[in-house]
Amino acid sequence: MHTVAVLALDDVIPFDLATPLEVFTRTRLPDGRAAYRLRICAAAPTVSAGLFTLHAPWGLDALETADTIVLPGCADPTAEVPSTVLDALRRAAERGTRIASICSGAFILAATGLLDGLRATTHWRAAPLLAARHPGIDVDPDVLYVDNGQFLTSAGAAAGLDLCLHVIRRDHGSAVAADAARLSVMPLEREGGQAQFVVQDLPAAPRGSALEPLLNWLEDNAAHDLSLEDIAARAGMSTRTLNRRFREQTGTTPLQWLHRTRIRLAQHLLETTDHPVERISAQVGFGSPTAFRDRFKRVVGTTPNTYRNTFQHNAT
Structure with a gap:
């Protein structure tokens, strides 16, 4: 089974955190089996998430066995990312692990250097800041998500849903992705921004x-x-x-x-x-x-x- 590790850092945005958990957890294969195994991991046992505190069941070692890592955004995109997190992400990338960011999670991925020379996106309000802090990245503020193969980035809020559905579409085909979209009350393709590389709902x-x-x-x-x-x-x-x-x-x-x-x-x-x-x-x-x-x-x-x-x- 494909394992998805969702990495929560301090001041994680609850919406960004919940999106991959809800979408991937509900995804079912045609025979009814779960398509993904989810892990919430963090660099510390307790993580601030705005109005509540999160006790992560897994630590950074969960990244070592993940097939996909998702990086939700944080309230302050300029906050320093712990070196232990950056090192763990770089090691995962060396193993070929797919890494995707939602909203300002692109700043975490950018801090690893893995996006240098690549096209990427983030929330439109944060796009100028991402471009200024990481001039080696081709920041596109007009798209819902960017798929570079191993590294994916999405714009803010609901664009995280677009990205998750795209990942499901890549992994398991249109029928499974369409079912996941219906459960999320979400079209597989939305007007505006980048045309989605998925089946049209x-x-x-x-x-x-x-x-x-x-x-x-x-x-x-x-x-x-x-x-x-x-x-x-x-x-x-x-x-x-x-x-x-x-x-x-x-x-x-x-x-x-x-x-x-x-x-x-x-x-x-x-x-x-x-x-x-x-x-x-x-x-x-x-x-x-x-x-x-x-x-x-x-x-x-x-x-x-x-x-x-x-x-x-x-x-x-």
Whole structure:
């Protein structure tokens, strides 16, 4: 089982600490087994966490057996990181352990020197400070997370969820990640910032709403050639009324929702089949392979072939 060690330092941000614990603990494989084993570790037995005190069950030795280490942010990103922590992280990196930071946890990772020469991110308010203190890092304040392979960094607060879901997606494929996203009431991809390198989840209408049957029908018929007029006719509304209600209940338009559905289906096919891109394009309802490639690149942030090469071996 994959072991995740979450390292809590003094004045750890509770939200950042709780995010990986909740997301990874709830993640289940298709056969129902837990996907991850979690360890909360610290450099000292007691850690301050704002309004409460945390008694960490494990010490820094837990980092030695971890497959992934997560570094939550601390209230003061400029606080000196104990040398014992930095040394333990460097040794873990030498062993090939994956290390991910959430929010200002990027400052802890940066202090090890492991991010030098790499692109990284942190909370947008702290990004200028990170760049000033560590000029060797290419700090990008406009993205939700950055994946350098062994080292990953995320922006603040909810971006930690994006990062955790991305890690699950890398480790266990889209189905497991989608289930984890649903449990977290979180889409696998959010508008804005960096396009997520994960399966696209869809804005959902409230359960029991008038649009719910229509969304189910769209998912079932996404591969067909559907126009806005076709969708409106199915809903029994004018196109104007349909667009207004869609925005009110899902935050997007019917055609944007349909395109996201098609991309999600395409991701599944890219992961689980060897079908040529041209065939997948037709299977998911795009009029031409060129249109499919353009839309896929805009939504996912990479090409269909690159996506397949990255994720197909991880499919479950």
